[in-house]
Structure formats: C-alpha cells, structure tokens
Amino acid sequence: MINKRLIRDFLYFPHLVIDAIFCYYYLGFWKPTWRLRGFPLIQKHRKAKILIGEKLILCSDPAKNSIGVFQKVIIKALNPSSNIKIGNNVGISGATISGRDITIGDNVLIGSGVLITDSDAHPIHPKDRNNAELIKNAPVHIEDDVFIGARSIILKGVTIGSGSVIGAGSVVSSSIPPMSICAGNPARVLKNII
Template identity: 45%
Template structure:
C-alpha cells in the first residue's frame, strides 16, 4: 500500500479515509487539473479482486489544466476508465461495473479537416452521475450526459443522452426501460 499512496501523492491526489485499493490504478493528471476522491473509495484493478476480472486497471485521467474529476464518498470502480477534459462529477455511493468507461470528450475532431487543424480539439461537455447510481459492466458513458440519482445503467449500454432519476436504462443508445 505505501507504493500506491506514493503514486497518489506524486500525482497530487489526496489520500482519503477507508480506501480499499486492489492492484495498481493508473493516474494521469494534467498539470493544473484536479482529481478529488471521497472517503470509502474502492478501486479494483487486480483481476483476482473481483469475479468479473477487470481487463485493465482503473484509469483516472485529466487531459487539460482546467479539467476536474470529482468522486463522492463510498464509490466503487472495477477496471473502470474515467477521462475528463472539462469535468466528470460522480456523486456518493456510485458503483461502476467492470471495464466501463466514462468520458466527457470526443478526444479528436470528427471531421478530417478538424483533425488536420488540431488533432486534440475534440468536442467536450461535462458528465454528472448523481448519488446512488449503478453503472453495469462494459458500459460507455459519453460527453454531456447526466445520470439521475438511484438510476441503473444496464450492462453493455452506451449512454448518449441524459437518464432521469429512479429508472433503469439499457441498450445502444441507452433508453429508459423501467421506472424504479
């Protein structure tokens, strides 16, 4: 655990209380950006730490100086990737299933001319996931999305638009299939 604590410190991420870290996560913090992680955090990057066997470590990455990743208290991630160019805000007690990805950016322009002008100028929009949401395994949460409190995103879903509170959303693109 001392090596992991050192890695967090080197990347400017304060160590929280009651964290459980399995395996070595990957942290890529752009200078000037912020990664804030709440107490009671659980990161599972080691295959033997979960029967769903994450295919890669948890990744927390900011791409710009103004970017922010903020994770509330009591959250858990298994082999998840979170990338922020603007902001990814995750509330309290949110669980993110194995090998899911949350991004607030397209990373690159969608047109050839745009990529030739500036390869890193992809569109960005904040992502917000409210308290007590559950993201199933192998989900993709894309830029500009808000997921309401107590909502469930079914395994393998691609979320391209907002999901209201207290629902189950599923599919590609994800749509509401049930009210809780």
C-alpha cells in the first residue's frame, strides 16, 4: 500500500518550487516543511528579522479553510529593529502579524482574521498623531500550544500563557495565564483547562 503522505508530497511538488522561490525572495530563506495555501503578504525592512521554525502552514486561500479567509496572511516587520519569531508547527489562516517584537511559540494555531500587533499604530492624542516617535510599543508573547480563535485581536504588551484558548472575536488587552479559556471584549478568563 502506497503511503498517502508520499502521494500528497508528490502532488504538492510543483507548489513547493513556487513556495521556495517566493520565500527566498521575500524572506531570504525557506524550509521544505513549510506549506503556503495561496501567497501571503510579507513586508520586511532589510534590517528586520523574521525567524520561522519548521512545519509552518500559511493559509491565504478561502477554499483551504473551513470558515474561509477574507484576507491573505500578512506579516509585517517594517522597523529596522523588528524581530518576529514564529516557532515550529504553527498554522496561520488569513491573520495579520505586525510589529517590532512578536514571539509565537510552537504548536500555535491562529484563526482567520486574527490581528496581532505590538503597537498602537499612532499616538492617542490628536495633536500627536503625526509624530511616529510617540507611538507606544510593547512586546507580544504567545507561548506554546495556544489556539487563537477567528477575528480576535491581540494588543501590545500581552503574553498569552501556554495551552490557552482565546475565543473567537476576543480583544486581548492584558496577559492571559497558562491553560485558560478566555473570551470577550476585553478578554477575561472564563475557566481553566484541567
């Protein structure tokens, strides 16, 4: 009996070549365990760092996600000091990851339409909004085994503890302890995972 994984890998081979060219062009590196379902949007300052582990899946194709995606996966590291780290075995569907200091652990699932940002994007006071030096930033850390539900927003300065689940449509503005189920706006702990 022929191994189904070998058949899938064989059928995926033409896409593998295109994925490799795309990733080398935009990131400067590529790993053969990555799978791109449609092309993501990757914007990177030439001095910024984007580090990605093995077995990454980026889904930008609405047909390849059970609830669909309304945008491509977007990864933006536009500041020269930007440092975005994505661990091993991470799946991202139509989400935006944008900032200077964002760390995503291993075995993380990021649902369709999620926004992860470590910045306010502009100052709060109207008189200061054209002054980029006054933009507030704080690192975002998403630990191992986290699942972030569709359309959630993860804001600056947040750490999501390992094994936690963020309910769909949540706005996470403060850190979440490990092994928690959280939801709401602002997100709060509903119960612990035992």
